[in-house]
Amino acid sequence: SASLREHAAARGKFIGAAVATSPLANETSYRNIAATEFNQITAENVMKWDTTEPSQNQFNWTGADAVVDFATQNNQQVHGHTLVWHNQTPNWVQNLSATDMRSAIQNHIAKVVGRYAANPTVVSWDVVNEVFDDNGNMRNSFWYQKLGDTYIADAFRAARAADPDARLCINDYNVEGVNAKSTAMYNLVRTLRAQNVPVDCVGFQGHLATQYGFPGQVQQNLQRFADLGVQVRFTEIDIRIQMPRDAAKDAQQATYYRDVVNACLAVTQCAGITLWGFTDKYSWVPDTFPSEGAALIYDANYAKKPAYTAVHDALAGG
Numbered sequence: 424s425a426s427l428r429e430h431a432a433a434r435g436k437f438i439g440a441a442v443a444t445s446p447l448a449n450e451t452s453y454r455n456i457a458a459t460e461f462n463q464i465t466a467e468n469v470m471k472w473d474t475t476e477p478s479q480n481q482f483n484w485t486g487a488d489a490v491v492d493f494a495t496q497n498n499q500q501v502h503g504h505t506l507v508w509h510n511q512t513p514n515w516v517q518n519l520s521a522t523d524m525r526s527a528i529q530n531h532i533a534k535v536v537g538r539y540a541a542n543p544t545v546v547s548w549d550v551v552n553e554v555f556d557d558n559g560n561m562r563n564s565f566w567y568q569k570l571g572d573t574y575i576a577d578a579f580r581a582a583r584a585a586d587p588d589a590r591l592c593i594n595d596y597n598v599e600g601v602n603a604k605s606t607a608m609y610n611l612v613r614t615l616r617a618q619n620v621p622v623d624c625v626g627f628q629g630h631l632a633t634q635y636g637f638p639g640q641v642q643q644n645l646q647r648f649a650d651l652g653v654q655v656r657f658t659e660i661d662i663r664i665q666m667p668r669d670a671a672k673d674a675q676q677a678t679y680y681r682d683v684v685n686a687c688l689a690v691t692q693c694a695g696i697t698l699w700g701f702t703d704k705y706s707w708v709p710d711t712f713p714s715e716g717a718a719l720i721y722d723a724n725y726a727k728k729p730a731y732t733a734v735h736d737a738l739a740g741g
């Protein structure tokens with residue numbers, strides 16, 4: 424039957440996946456699924472600061488260009504991830520003075536966004552990532568400690584200057600449902616837009632876990648953001664289970680995937696859904712949560728799981 428990307432396109436949505444460059448270069452099955460099932464891709468790691476600018480003003484485009492070239496060859500779009508984050512940012516950045524750190528942000532965004540500004544494959548960016556802590560306060564990152572919250576508006580303005588046509592997103596986790604953290608995000612986006620800061624889009628990562636339950640009021644949450652005038656999207660969906668897999672857990676996971684897709688389909692301003700990988704062979708989950716895993720829609724041997732069917736059938740309107 425038709426691919427995920429064919430069904431998504433028919434609904435006017437994207438269906439994306441994060442990709443890792445090593446299997447993309449080396450594994451036929453990985454490459455074929457990435458190319459045929461998805462119409463958008465995100466670099467899982469290689470567009471982050473530690474890869475693109477490992478030392479000051481020394482840029483390395485090898486991985487980023489490989490992802491963009493793959494997407495171009497396969498008629499896909501690329502969502503850029505990510506410009507300003509507290510993880511995977513080199514020590515040289517973290518050790519700068521406030522003035523030099525501000526300049527480093529300007530230069531990094533000008534160079535990274537600027538490289539692809541004229542390239543129609545790269546359509547959007549996570550400008551800032553995970554600026555909140557788990558309570559919905561501003562994360563006490565090295566960015567915040569040195570610059571206060573001003574780095575957020577500065578980063579968006581720099582990205583707009585570097586590519587006036589790119590869609591600029593703020594991205595976070597545990598904001599999928601209505602809760603204190605998503606309300607903090609809502610208030611920040613409203614405030615930034617009132618200040619004419621160019622925030623176009625809110626990304627809801629969606630790192631879910633069946634044992635913690637499905638978030639509450641996901642569709643309503645997407646809609647309240649959309650009503651601020653921003654586009655919304657799921658950016659990093661994976662739905663982990665307590666290992667080992669069994670048929671009941673697979674079935675429960677499939678319902679979570681279905682409900683995520685249906686929430687996006689129900690909101691006009693929801694642009695699409697990106698999964699944080701597609702095969703259980705390559706996932707950050709077991710490295711971070713021992714005893715949890717199997718979070719994606721293909722198993723480690725590239726067989727489709729019930730979660731694949733759930734995403735497929737939801738996109739197909741079934």
Ligand code: G3I
Pocket residue numbers: 467468510511552628659706707
């Ligand atoms: O590249 C080095 C390699 O040289 C080294 O030998 C190896 C040893 O540990 O590490 C490799 O780097 C790893 C990198 O992934 C590339 O594989 C890092 O240790 C590892 O920490 C890093 O993990 C990534 C993680 O972000 C870092 O925070 C995951 O792959 C990636 O899936 C994950 O993605 C994040 C999103 O960017 C933001 N939202 C949450 C999401 C999941 O954590």
